[in-house]
Amino acid sequence: MQIKEFKSERLREKYYEIEHSSGLRIFVLPKEGYRSTYAIIGTPFGSINTQFELKEGKVTVPDGIAHYLEHKLFESEDGDAFSKYAETGANANAYTSFDKTCYLFNCTEQFSKSLSILLELVTSPYFTKETVAKEQGIIGQEIKMYEDSPEWRVLFNLLGAMYHNHPVRVDIAGSIESIAEITPESLYTCYNSYYNLHNMALSVVGNVDIDEVLEICDKYLKEQENAEVISLFPDEPYEIKESYVEQIFPVAVPIFNFGFKLKGDRLHTEEELANLDVLLFMLASSTSPMYRELMDKELINSTFSYEMFEGGGYSAILFSGESRDPQKVSEIIKAYFDKAKAEGLLETDFIDAKKATYGDALSSLNSVDTVANMLEDFYFSKRKIFDYYDAIGNADISKAQTLLAEIDTENSALSVVKGE
Amino acid sequence: MSTNIRTRLADNVYFNEINVDRFKTMRLTAIALLPLEKESASDFALLTQVLTRSCEEFPDFTALSKKLSSLYGASLSAGVRKIGETLALTFSIAGIDDRYALDGDVVSKELSELLLKVLFEPNFKNNVFDKNEVEQERRQLIDLADSEFNDKRIYANARLIELMCKDEAFGIKRYGSREDILKCTPESLKKAWDRMLKGASFEVFYVGGAPAESAKKIFKEKFVSIERKPEELHTEIVRKAKEVSKVFETMDIAQAKMLMGFRTNCSKDDEDVFAMRLMNVILGSGTRSKFFLNIREKLSLCYYCFSRYNRFKGILTVESGVENANTQRTVDAVINELEQIKNGNFTDEDLRLAKLSVASDFVSICDTVTGNEEWFVSQLTEPEFLTVEEITAKFNSVTREQVVEVANKLTLDTIYILSSKEGE
Numbered sequence: 131m132q133i134k135e136f137k138s139e140r141l142r143e144k145y146y147e148i149e150h151s152s153g154l155r156i157f158v159l160p161k162e163g164y165r166s167t168y169a170i171i172g173t174p175f176g177s178i179n180t181q182f183e184l185k186e187g188k189v190t191v192p193d194g195i196a197h198y199l200e201h202k203l204f205e206s207e208d209g210d211a212f213s214k215y216a217e218t219g220a221n222a223n224a225y226t227s228f229d230k231t232c233y234l235f236n237c238t239e240q241f242s243k244s245l246s247i248l249l250e251l252v253t254s255p256y257f258t259k260e261t262v263a264k265e266q267g268i269i270g271q272e273i274k275m276y277e278d279s280p281e282w283r284v285l286f287n288l289l290g291a292m293y294h295n296h297p298v299r300v301d302i303a304g305s306i307e308s309i310a311e312i313t314p315e316s317l318y319t320c321y322n323s324y325y326n327l328h329n330m331a332l333s334v335v336g337n338v339d340i341d342e343v344l345e346i347c348d349k350y351l352k353e354q355e356n357a358e359v360i361s362l363f364p365d366e367p368y369e370i371k372e373s374y375v376e377q378i379f380p381v382a383v384p385i386f387n388f389g390f391k392l393k394g395d396r397l398h399t400e401e402e403l404a405n406l407d408v409l410l411f412m413l414a415s416s417t418s419p420m421y422r423e424l425m426d427k428e429l430i431n432s433t434f435s436y437e438m439f440e441g442g443g444y445s446a447i448l449f450s451g452e453s454r455d456p457q458k459v460s461e462i463i464k465a466y467f468d469k470a471k472a473e474g475l476l477e478t479d480f481i482d483a484k485k486a487t488y489g490d491a492l493s494s495l496n497s498v499d500t501v502a503n504m505l506e507d508f509y510f511s512k513r514k515i516f517d518y519y520d521a522i523g524n525a526d527i528s529k530a531q532t533l534l535a536e537i538d539t540e541n542s543a544l545s546v547v548k549g550e
Numbered sequence: 551m552s553t554n555i556r557t558r559l560a561d562n563v564y565f566n567e568i569n570v571d572r573f574k575t576m577r578l579t580a581i582a583l584l585p586l587e588k589e590s591a592s593d594f595a596l597l598t599q600v601l602t603r604s605c606e607e608f609p610d611f612t613a614l615s616k617k618l619s620s621l622y623g624a625s626l627s628a629g630v631r632k633i634g635e636t637l638a639l640t641f642s643i644a645g646i647d648d649r650y651a652l653d654g655d656v657v658s659k660e661l662s663e664l665l666l667k668v669l670f671e672p673n674f675k676n677n678v679f680d681k682n683e684v685e686q687e688r689r690q691l692i693d694l695a696d697s698e699f700n701d702k703r704i705y706a707n708a709r710l711i712e713l714m715c716k717d718e719a720f721g722i723k724r725y726g727s728r729e730d731i732l733k734c735t736p737e738s739l740k741k742a743w744d745r746m747l748k749g750a751s752f753e754v755f756y757v758g759g760a761p762a763e764s765a766k767k768i769f770k771e772k773f774v775s776i777e778r779k780p781e782e783l784h785t786e787i788v789r790k791a792k793e794v795s796k797v798f799e800t801m802d803i804a805q806a807k808m809l810m811g812f813r814t815n816c817s818k819d820d821e822d823v824f825a826m827r828l829m830n831v832i833l834g835s836g837t838r839s840k841f842f843l844n845i846r847e848k849l850s851l852c853y854y855c856f857s858r859y860n861r862f863k864g865i866l867t868v869e870s871g872v873e874n875a876n877t878q879r880t881v882d883a884v885i886n887e888l889e890q891i892k893n894g895n896f897t898d899e900d901l902r903l904a905k906l907s908v909a910s911d912f913v914s915i916c917d918t919v920t921g922n923e924e925w926f927v928s929q930l931t932e933p934e935f936l937t938v939e940e941i942t943a944k945f946n947s948v949t950r951e952q953v954v955e956v957a958n959k960l961t962l963d964t965i966y967i968l969s970s971k972e973g974e
Contacts (some may be wrong), residue, residue: 163572165914238914268852268853274805275854277805281700283654319765429921449845489622489646495574497917
């Protein structure tokens, strides 16, 4: 077992990274003065991981299986995990995203007991025909709930327009049809590959010390043989599939998602990510001339937002909001990015954007849940948290300019959901 | 729990200093409490947005945004919420704690001053708000009012309240109505601003590591120069439902939304309010509730089904999303679960674990900046502020007989079903 300490003087934080003998990667970040503790264990198995390679060969599983597995793991032979957590007063939950599945709890007492419940939960699968069938109704209603969410629809319509083949274009929960194909066997195949401890990471943040965590891990986790699994993604062309997609849905104000598709062949480094964050703040935040023009022309309202969206095999810059004329919004966004590419960035604006990006990132260190989720995200993306914060402080206008040059504004798509 | 040092600054104006040094940021919030009325709700809602858009020194939102971004991306926000039939206008500024500034900058003082400028030195033209600024914010507030229709869960919930409380002030939306927003003028906003400064009860909250002396001082200076006449705040509690009203509507959606509204005959000033809050946890709040375990897990009827108790108004609402064909079954299942509690069919363990879960949530609240503020905001209309320990003790003294008793006080008022058009 190896323990490494990481420290940031600037942020007044430190955390430990442990390679546990079981194979599990563990992060512990104690926060002084906090009374709650947040623990999260995750695996890089999300909705996009529907094809993978094992020693035995290539496997294809139904859409939505990662999410289905998340629901089913809460059940074990001796009852559901929620009831066990209730004994400790912990608040438990789980979620599945595009590229990972995570199980978590937040507690103020009996941390060790809650952690043992969490570890037991992810290490004791129990899937039978009956329990798998029972979930169809519940997840079926979850899928329908999202069908009634215009924000969700507009996003997936955009991803469907941007991506030809990559599974990021498919709903995280799959469809009523795809989940009907899920069996206990297919769940076990996924479980045995991605839920091998060598592929997972545990992060604990808040009122905790490292010995407490290790004691429980030593007790509940047996050494495992590494299950090697390689996620496979279909070939994805660089070009977008369609530039415009529209859905009619009962909404009062039309909503839009607009995205620049970037090369998804690798994840950005900490330094690139920091420079991109500063760059996007400069070009698209409420202080930017672009935002100003969109507001003055009454094309957007304060729901307008942007984000860097990336994971295994996909990368994009997304803009979203409500607008009576989304087409016009997308043209103005493109024009401002093109203008910045041609004319360069202003040094004074860059310094302010850097400060604002740093302040924003700093505030996310306040909450135990955000920090723990960041530890998971950064580990699975092979990045280091403190390096990212340092990179914001050292953000450099010429590097931002280089990243800007790589954005092809013509390789973009617009998705609109509007009323009849 | 962090302690709250509360100081009176003027008639019904208090400054609450919550000193905590474990966060990277500080936050200052001013809350103005006023009666919720149809005639003024839209003016107040629009006022919060116009005030935080610009001020005398930073006369448009780009100038103000640039100022905020130079202060390490500080955020200035405003909004309105209903606390029973009281309208709470909220103005907040949040930014980094001075200890974390990159090159020894001091930002906290400027943040406090900026919030004051926004509240007390508006961007006036000819002694009223700037017309263009008002128009820009009016357009956005109308979008906000309209977009409530976009999210069907939010829409269905708002519709239930509108139907159930149509003859009470609580039926008014927090930002009034589209029609009333259209009637607002720079002059009516000026009147609303004057009324707020004179008649609202104010609570200012500071959460941060550094002492709040300077912020407190400048707030006091501003308020002592105003002739104050605080308005009465009151919420009408309807104790019992007369009869069950059922409303069915359809829309082109994928899933039916089933909502129920109960009168609880119990609100924040009643002694049994803690029993009612625990009853709500056992019935329908969280993953150990009867709704979750039976309606979701056993019957597989839905993905979500939960209850919410509003102690300020004394109502309990239930929400679920189900197949069209299952709406009546779900209504019956909800009523059945409530009957179980009324008949005492729950264990001592259920009650003990409900208390544990509530206590744990309370402690966790104090580990976020907004949670520290929210703890006291949720008690704004109470005679005094209690700490987490004091409130937890009140929950712990609740007996199972009291839970049964309060469950029997519920009367069903309204069932609202928004179904999808398929199979019509």
